[in-house]
Amino acid sequence: MGEFHLSTPKITNKTFKITKHFVAFSVAAVLFLVAISTSLSTGSSASESRVLLGTTSTFVVLAGEGITNTGPTSASGTAGADFGSADTTSFTGEAQVTTTGVKYTAVPIDPVVAQAKLDLVTAYDDAAGRTPFTTVPTELGGTTLTEGVYRSTSGGLGITGTLTLDGQDNPDAVWIFQSDSTLITATGSKVELINGADPCNVFWQVTSSATLGTGSTFVGTVLALTSISATTSATVEGRLLARNGAVTLDTNTFVNEVCVVVPTPTPTPTATATPTSEPAPVATETPVAEEITETESAERTTDSGGQLPNTDSFNWVSLLALGLGLIALGTGIYWSRQRRS
Numbered sequence: 298m299g300e301f302h303l304s305t306p307k308i309t310n311k312t313f314k315i316t317k318h319f320v321a322f323s324v325a326a327v328l329f330l331v332a333i334s335t336s337l338s339t340g341s342s343a344s345e346s347r348v349l350l351g352t353t354s355t356f357v358v359l360a361g362e363g364i365t366n367t368g369p370t371s372a373s374g375t376a377g378a379d380f381g382s383a384d385t386t387s388f389t390g391e392a393q394v395t396t397t398g399v400k401y402t403a404v405p406i407d408p409v410v411a412q413a414k415l416d417l418v419t420a421y422d423d424a425a426g427r428t429p430f431t432t433v434p435t436e437l438g439g440t441t442l443t444e445g446v447y448r449s450t451s452g453g454l455g456i457t458g459t460l461t462l463d464g465q466d467n468p469d470a471v472w473i474f475q476s477d478s479t480l481i482t483a484t485g486s487k488v489e490l491i492n493g494a495d496p497c498n499v500f501w502q503v504t505s506s507a508t509l510g511t512g513s514t515f516v517g518t519v520l521a522l523t524s525i526s527a528t529t530s531a532t533v534e535g536r537l538l539a540r541n542g543a544v545t546l547d548t549n550t551f552v553n554e555v556c557v558v559v560p561t562p563t564p565t566p567t568a569t570a571t572p573t574s575e576p577a578p579v580a581t582e583t584p585v586a587e588e589i590t591e592t593e594s595a596e597r598t599t600d601s602g603g604q605l606p607n608t609d610s611f612n613w614v615s616l617l618a619l620g621l622g623l624i625a626l627g628t629g630i631y632w633s634r635q636r637r638s
Contacts, residue, residue: 354377438458509525526544
């Protein structure tokens with residue numbers, strides 16, 4: 298009877314090199330996929346959160362060292378249209394100010410104003426500390442910016458012409474501007490919101506003072522460390538809040554509306570049949586017309602007909618399939634070259 302010999306494959310130096318290269322390629326491909334997935338996960342993170350204003354949200358003007366007004370100034374809004382000064386109740390020209398809110402001028406300082414001053418300090422510190430940020434030049438006019446934190450580190454911030462803020466149909470988009478010194482807007486300048494951008498979500502943290510130019514149209518909440526001046530006929534959709542200095546007005550118009558909140562749908566309860574002695578007829582579901590509240594209708598109009606951003610989670614299966622495909626392709630090319638050599 299012939300002898301049976303069990304032979305083992307001979308591992309040559311060439312085979313070892315091929316295996317080693319294949320392993321190295323596979324590891325590199327996996328690391329590449331991890332890098333891509335990390336980048337995509339970071340890019341799809343949630344929007345920046347609003348700066349919480351606390352009780353300052355009802356004020357269109359809050360000063361640290363008094364308010365001075367020249368000419369007829371008006372203020373209105375569903376969020377409040379209050380005027381007040383925290384360290385002194387001085388309000389020069391108060392008689393020419395018409396508002397749907399409250400003008401706090403009593404001595405001693407009203408507790409509402411005192412609390413608003415504390416909340417202003419908290420809000421200012423919050424806005425100043427937001428990171429990460431994108432560094433921008435002093436001049437913002439003529440640019441279009443999507444949501445984010447923007448910081449000037451060389452000469453403050455200025456607007457000449459039009460600054461456009463694009464919400465990209467995301468009602469939660471937030472803009473926080475951080476100025477290392479002043480904020481100055483030119484005569485006739487404009488902040489324009491498009492694609493669902495919300496004035497409630499625009500904040501300007503100013504390390505020094507802010508000046509709004511004659512006839513300018515401004516949007517957002519100014520949080521200034523010292524003083525704020527709104528020159529002749531400047532309009533503000535938002536608030537002027539000065540921590541330590543005075544606020545100077547001149548024939549201005551303020552609008553301060555309640556922030557839009559996207560409502561959470563309420564589930565409709567399922568009807569249950571009531572048992573009877575006789576067989577009950579089969580209940581048929583009556584179609585119920587969708588209720589659209591006033592707020593929801595307003596939101597749809599505000600968003601200019603755009604769609605909400607896609608919030609679906611990232612498709613990891615597709616990423617894995619792509620990675621395996623790349624590994625297979627690379628392996629095939631490598632083995633083909635090895636055979637030829």
